[in-house]
Amino acid sequence: MTQTTEAPAPGITGRPDAGALAPRATTFAKALNAALADAMEVDASVLMFGEDVGPLGGVFRITDGLTARFGEERCFDTPLAEAGIMGMAVGMAMNGMKPVVEMQFDAFAYPAFEQVVSHVAKMPNRTKGKVRLPIVIRIPYAGGIGGVEHHCDSSEAYYAHTPGLTVLAPATVRDAYFMLREAIASPDPVVFLEPKKLYWSKEEVDLAELRRTFDDGQAPRRIGRAVVARPGTDATLISYGPSVPTALAAAAAAAEEGRSIEVIDLRSIVPFDDETVCASVRRTGRAVVVAEAPGFASVASEIVARVQERCFHSLAAPVLRVTGFDIPYPSPKLEHFYLPSVDRILDAVDSLQWEDGA
Amino acid sequence: MTQTTEAPAPGITGRPDAGALAPRATTFAKALNAALADAMEVDASVLMFGEDVGPLGGVFRITDGLTARFGEERCFDTPLAEAGIMGMAVGMAMNGMKPVVEMQFDAFAYPAFEQVVSHVAKMPNRTKGKVRLPIVIRIPYAGGIGGVEHHCDSSEAYYAHTPGLTVLAPATVRDAYFMLREAIASPDPVVFLEPKKLYWSKEEVDLAELRRTFDDGQAPRRIGRAVVARPGTDATLISYGPSVPTALAAAAAAAEEGRSIEVIDLRSIVPFDDETVCASVRRTGRAVVVAEAPGFASVASEIVARVQERCFHSLAAPVLRVTGFDIPYPSPKLEHFYLPSVDRILDAVDSLQWEDGA
Amino acid sequence: MSTATNEGRGSLIGGVPGGTPSAAHALLPSAEPVQLVDPDGRSHSDQRYPLPDGGRLLGAYGRLITGRRINDQANALVRQGRLAVYPSSHGQEACQVAAAVVLGEEDWLFPTYRDTVAVITRGVDPLEVLTLLRGDWHAGYDPYEHRVATQATPLATQLLHAVGVAHAAKLRGESTVVLAMCGDGATSEGDFHEALNFAAVFHVPVVFFIQNNEFAISVPLKNQTVAPSLAHKAIGYGMPGERVDGNDLAALLAVLGAAVDRARDGGGPSLVEAHTYRMQAHTNADDATRYRSTDDVERWVPKDPIVRMRAYLRTLDLLTEEGEQSLADEADAVAATIRKGLNTEVQVNPAELFEYVYTEKTSQLREQAALLREELARDADADAAAASGAAGDSTEGDQR
Amino acid sequence: MSTATNEGRGSLIGGVPGGTPSAAHALLPSAEPVQLVDPDGRSHSDQRYPLPDGGRLLGAYGRLITGRRINDQANALVRQGRLAVYPSSHGQEACQVAAAVVLGEEDWLFPTYRDTVAVITRGVDPLEVLTLLRGDWHAGYDPYEHRVATQATPLATQLLHAVGVAHAAKLRGESTVVLAMCGDGATSEGDFHEALNFAAVFHVPVVFFIQNNEFAISVPLKNQTVAPSLAHKAIGYGMPGERVDGNDLAALLAVLGAAVDRARDGGGPSLVEAHTYRMQAHTNADDATRYRSTDDVERWVPKDPIVRMRAYLRTLDLLTEEGEQSLADEADAVAATIRKGLNTEVQVNPAELFEYVYTEKTSQLREQAALLREELARDADADAAAASGAAGDSTEGDQR
Numbered sequence A, B: 001m002t003q004t005t006e007a008p009a010p011g012i013t014g015r016p017d018a019g020a021l022a023p024r025a026t027t028f029a030k031a032l033n034a035a036l037a038d039a040m041e042v043d044a045s046v047l048m049f050g051e052d053v054g055p056l057g058g059v060f061r062i063t064d065g066l067t068a069r070f071g072e073e074r075c076f077d078t079p080l081a082e083a084g085i086m087g088m089a090v091g092m093a094m095n096g097m098k099p100v101v102e103m104q105f106d107a108f109a110y111p112a113f114e115q116v117v118s119h120v121a122k123m124p125n126r127t128k129g130k131v132r133l134p135i136v137i138r139i140p141y142a143g144g145i146g147g148v149e150h151h152c153d154s155s156e157a158y159y160a161h162t163p164g165l166t167v168l169a170p171a172t173v174r175d176a177y178f179m180l181r182e183a184i185a186s187p188d189p190v191v192f193l194e195p196k197k198l199y200w201s202k203e204e205v206d207l208a209e210l211r212r213t214f215d216d217g218q219a220p221r222r223i224g225r226a227v228v229a230r231p232g233t234d235a236t237l238i239s240y241g242p243s244v245p246t247a248l249a250a251a252a253a254a255a256e257e258g259r260s261i262e263v264i265d266l267r268s269i270v271p272f273d274d275e276t277v278c279a280s281v282r283r284t285g286r287a288v289v290v291a292e293a294p295g296f297a298s299v300a301s302e303i304v305a306r307v308q309e310r311c312f313h314s315l316a317a318p319v320l321r322v323t324g325f326d327i328p329y330p331s332p333k334l335e336h337f338y339l340p341s342v343d344r345i346l347d348a349v350d351s352l353q354w355e356d357g358a
Numbered sequence C, D: 001m002s003t004a005t006n007e008g009r010g011s012l013i014g015g016v017p018g019g020t021p022s023a024a025h026a027l028l029p030s031a032e033p034v035q036l037v038d039p040d041g042r043s044h045s046d047q048r049y050p051l052p053d054g055g056r057l058l059g060a061y062g063r064l065i066t067g068r069r070i071n072d073q074a075n076a077l078v079r080q081g082r083l084a085v086y087p088s089s090h091g092q093e094a095c096q097v098a099a100a101v102v103l104g105e106e107d108w109l110f111p112t113y114r115d116t117v118a119v120i121t122r123g124v125d126p127l128e129v130l131t132l133l134r135g136d137w138h139a140g141y142d143p144y145e146h147r148v149a150t151q152a153t154p155l156a157t158q159l160l161h162a163v164g165v166a167h168a169a170k171l172r173g174e175s176t177v178v179l180a181m182c183g184d185g186a187t188s189e190g191d192f193h194e195a196l197n198f199a200a201v202f203h204v205p206v207v208f209f210i211q212n213n214e215f216a217i218s219v220p221l222k223n224q225t226v227a228p229s230l231a232h233k234a235i236g237y238g239m240p241g242e243r244v245d246g247n248d249l250a251a252l253l254a255v256l257g258a259a260v261d262r263a264r265d266g267g268g269p270s271l272v273e274a275h276t277y278r279m280q281a282h283t284n285a286d287d288a289t290r291y292r293s294t295d296d297v298e299r300w301v302p303k304d305p306i307v308r309m310r311a312y313l314r315t316l317d318l319l320t321e322e323g324e325q326s327l328a329d330e331a332d333a334v335a336a337t338i339r340k341g342l343n344t345e346v347q348v349n350p351a352e353l354f355e356y357v358y359t360e361k362t363s364q365l366r367e368q369a370a371l372l373r374e375e376l377a378r379d380a381d382a383d384a385a386a387a388s389g390a391a392g393d394s395t396e397g398d399q400r
Ligand SMILES: Cc1ncc(C[n+]2csc(CCOP(=O)(O)OP(=O)(O)O)c2C)c(N)n1
Pocket: A051, A080, A104, A108, A111, C114, C153, C154, C155, C182, C183, C184, C185, C186, C187, C213, C215, C216, C217, C278, C282
């Protein structure tokens, strides 16, 4: 596996994208919407369905305008039943369609868990690849938006632990577009995690240009490819999805204190890009994994485990984690105590045994 | 947290238990059955229900005789619906009962996932502890029995990652008895994982004696307490449930090659006994985690992560894992390629960089 | 094939399948929803359901007035940013009130997120009820105090809890009845199906009460079901189904009251569908103009539950001008309490995040609580240094 | 309230809720299961369902004979340890055969673990069907070859897949009908509910076919439901329900055939419940004496589907002695093929474990496959050393 040759993603800070023509401020949400519309236009077998994704355009408006443009046979509301949505998607995918389904919020995907684990993930293997399931499960994901209970779960570990699923989490507007297009084009089922708190983040990108790049096959592959979101030399922060901007902010703050921190944006949780991650850690000798989900038996645990297995002799200190606590996601007034913060990341970096022989 | 003072568990090899009177060969399954019967006898609020647990006594006969003895109001069959079973258990526990439910096989617990994650695990927290849910979810668990698809999943990571659940996996006949009693007595919801392949394993134990010990409050606590199943000095194998006998066998084989391997039986995945595990690894300086589940984002990942975070400077080599592959559980003829084997564990131990300066 | 009926009174397991066609048809709902007082306030007699007496209606009408006031007040507080979100039951208050008042003290109510008015009507302190929506971390009230479960968010899940509560009560020989609420959308979830089936098979005293308000967020009823009515689902579980005008307080009291009596008398579960309408957006965060016209909504204005009950009570002189004033005053008082209560900021203690996840904190949570405590102490020290004061106490937050 | 009917032919979204009482009642099943040929082989006429003609019955009868033979053969192979487990449909063969033969080539069948005979009747190679139960790792046959989904194990999950397949076909304007099978126990699962509701709302051509064999492993029907019948669930989704004698091949062909025609003509989904009986234990691993008496089972012996159809066909001289002999020979030939096929050991290639999890192996799986390859190579070397031969080839197992 080779690392993408594309330049580091511009982050969510709105840095202008040098390659794009006529850039303008585009939100993450709008990029997803454009990716869906473009995919539906180029491939008539792409369908979009779920709860409130029709005339309403989804509670986050990611499917805005799709019913009007493609008709209610291509983008439609279902009865309110997530297992039903997922199971119907399996059948449609068996029969030539490419369903994209929306689970309204992370915790409302749990009723579909059996369908996801026992069928979406396993049907291709069970049939020796005869039945492929090109399904994309879109999940507005994670917290930081002041949501109430059940609306802010970070559920990636459940999916990442389930063999057969591809699990993606974009962190930038460009990646939102390209990764959703790539997910829809993938012959394998993809769990596509959309960090809610980034929906309204903006970048200067030209969606028409992104579309041309993708349709021309010029977009470098992102599934299985991490990217160095900010280069550095002293330590590596490994993050994905909603934690990438936090990690970048921490790196910026550290820079002011004279520490050069590299930030990796995984983008793809499964497959995992060992090469990019380990190359960085071997260079810096220190690593902290940043993720919102409760830390126990999580994707963050996996990253720590892999990095120390593969980079043990390059490590000057244990690989640390800054994750959510092992508690239910807290309410709006308390979420900032729970979420990985710049300070908590800097504390972790500080404890990476910088003194000789500590 | 202090480590249990009880002697190492006798393993599943049937070594006589010195403390017991009139010992006789007892299976793991029988010990679970006795624990249920004893719990139901001492506490009228303990109920047992699920699919085929009534007159049939469960497909593994763990509930054998309970309906006959306690009546169909205390041990009964439900309609065939796992979310229904779990949701009804929540209501019963809210209203003074201590439900023990059986999920017929690991993969058939998935329909109940929403109830488990959104309610069983969170209701106590949501109500500031006003509503406690003393539910035990018994799951015949993991493989090694030549079962077909859906009947051999190792699903512990899904539960261990969910805050609010206690997750247990006994590996010995004594522990099967004591841990199920302790689980039923716990005010918190417990996911109780019963390694299927150990159901027919035997030990010389006197169930009446175990009962007296437990009822007299003399049984040392096992929730949150790992145990050293075999002492050793050169490296530590960390295992739980179905992997414990495999780890013990590997340690025995290593002993013949002159290597002294310590084996830890976690027993309790959540809460996790850092103290026992880290004390061992700090002593031996080397560790391998052994578990059946696919390794990615698993409980094994967590153990590796914690151990290297806490014992970094004691480690002579990276903490390695011997786990299931990241594939669906394979069929009877292929499962031995998938399962952690003595050879694979010995290979991992061999690669723990025993040469100076490697 | 079999001719046994499905009446399993008294036994733990209900009857056996089968039944004569006529017995089966008795489980079907009436062709039209039961209506006792029409939108103009005229009463109609119904053979099966006698009109509740005037005192009962007047009492319930008072709760209706307060219920509407609570909805209006909560909406206002959302606009002022004092509540995070409020799913209003404006227009559905007759359902809300009836669901609460048909129950006795020993009974249980299982509400959803939209049923705040029902919960308050049952006696729970309004400020406690609104706790969660203010941004605090827990559900707000003690479910055991008034036997009201927490307001369920994951749809239809609570129906199974209701069955479990009823089952436990039945096993102990208690006469508890459980009324479990859900929306039309929630009937599509698998848990709805499993709950009704479990209730019927175990013959437990649960009244399932669907508020069919014609929408699930933006999705209209016709995309949710093509059944003749939602109450027609009951026969598939072997329990009776009934339909009622959900804006007719009198009919709701009669129909739900009968269902509760039936359940208490060992008659087992039943399903009641109330036909009503969600007059406002799903919540303040929703934009209903994207999926329905104001005309649609306007059509329901004349059917308002308050208007018709007021007309009925005034016509019969059960309600006087002073009576109305005093009900309005009562409602104002409740609204004032809410306003006042929500003026004081929620005090949250971060240490509590770790307190209730397990009965006893795991060593993992002890470590995590300590980490947060240290951070807060450092912040406090920094603040103190900045203000050159002292603030050591906050480190003790989680020691209780 | 509304008087629209639920016929949404042609439109993607079905009809609207409501409907006149009589229209609604038309969705209810007949009071007694449809029976065209009784246990003594006498035919009865039925206004709605004409008796299938002799040729059709004779053809299907032949499949019945083969089906029974397959069940017996598979049971024998389990006893000999050549099959891991076999959930037999002994006694239910009429359902098995009818489900397969009412479908056209363009249609899809969604079977469960117990429906091996239906799958074989549809044309799938018996040896392929038994692949999984022999211990191989995959489902055995290509679902697209005969349009037969894999035999589902997680109960009721396949019903939703069936809806999806039908929905996709409908969107493309194809005339495919999908017949989806499940047991009485599976009707309790949430997925059953969601599948029927989705099918009705999207008005897709699916025939849901319940084989009510009165048991779910050890659990009798009365602990599964107290509904008048399982077919009474249909009205709750706005689709017609029908009941049929599940041991009457003629009635099954008629009723299922009508349901398939209806679906193909744009009439939408329907639910058919067949009343039959599981004559043997759940699987060979089950001990049915723990939960039912031999008397219970004996009562069903005279209702055997083969006995009555044979009597009927013999009486009408549609079946001769030679005819019987040739059907028996055919059945023997199939059994012999199975026996012979299962005599050769399954050859498994461990490298395949990693081949189909993703279309392209992840780098993680490449590493894991390499680990296994090395182990096997070492073992092979050791074996080779022991046998002083050479065995380098097996290391290449996963290079294709
Ligand atoms: C399992 C689940 N899926 C999705 C949601 C998101 N959601 C919240 S309310 C709602 C609509 C519910 O409609 P209905 O049951 O008719 O109740 P109403 O809001 O009309 O009172 C949806 C889809 C949820 N809360 N739970």
